[in-house]
Amino acid sequence: MKEKIKKILVIEDESDNLKLLSMALKSAGYIVFGATNGEEGLEIFKEEKPDLVILDVVMPVMDGWEVLRRIKSGLRSRRVPVIMLTAKNADQDKLKGYDFGADFYVTKPYNIKKLLPVIRDMLSK
Numbered sequence: 001m002k003e004k005i006k007k008i009l010v011i012e013d014e015s016d017n018l019k020l021l022s023m024a025l026k027s028a029g030y031i032v033f034g035a036t037n038g039e040e041g042l043e044i045f046k047e048e049k050p051d052l053v054i055l056d057v058v059m060p061v062m063d064g065w066e067v068l069r070r071i072k073s074g075l076r077s078r079r080v081p082v083i084m085l086t087a088k089n090a091d092q093d094k095l096k097g098y099d100f101g102a103d104f105y106v107t108k109p110y111n112i113k114k115l116l117p118v119i120r121d122m123l124s125k
Contacts, residue, residue, distance in 0.1 A: 006123045007031045009050040011041035011067060012085070013059040017108075021054065021085075024112045025119075038062030042070060050080065051123055055102075057086040057093070065100060072101030081122040085110060 008030045012018040015036065022032045033048050035041035039061045045053065053071065057064035064084065071077045081103040086093070089107040097105045104118055 005029065005031050006052065007033065007048060007050040008052045008054065008119070009033045009035065009041065009044055009048065010054045011035045011038060011059070011064070012054070012056045013037060014056075017056075021112070024116070028116055028119075030119075036060075038064060038067040041067055045071065045077070045080075052119060053080060053082045054085050054119075055082055057084065057088050057097075065096065068097070068100045068102060081125075083115075083118070083122070085115075 008025050010018055010021050010032060012021065013036050018034045018036065022034050025032045033044050033050065035044050037059050055064045055067055064086065068082055071080060071082060082101065083104045083106060084097045084102045085106045085108065087108045094105045103122060106115060
């Protein structure tokens with residue numbers, strides 16, 4: 001039986017970052033959806049039911065903390081792994097991310113070659 005292609009939602013307000021990350025993920029064989037703010041991201045999350053979310057923190061309309069809180073408070077959605085990908089690199093930000101339910105926390109700038117194995121591992125569980 002052929003394994004279904006995994007879907008990843010990237011919520012990132014910087015369009016260049018969103019494009020680069022989306023291209024890298026598509027090249028790795030994933031279906032990718034993009035959103036430029038938290039509210040749009042939650043709408044796509046509900047519609048597309050992604051297998052994993054990559055989430056920025058500082059965004060217009062709704063920040064990443066609120067998006068993470070809402071995803072992790074849902075019965076079905078709390079099982080979806082969330083990777084925080086943000087410039088917020090202070091220890092208290094990382095702790096807040098994990099307290100809110102983030103499965104992994106990566107700070108910018110990041111190396112996609114190091115991030116892809118983490119994504120693969122999370123999606124194989």
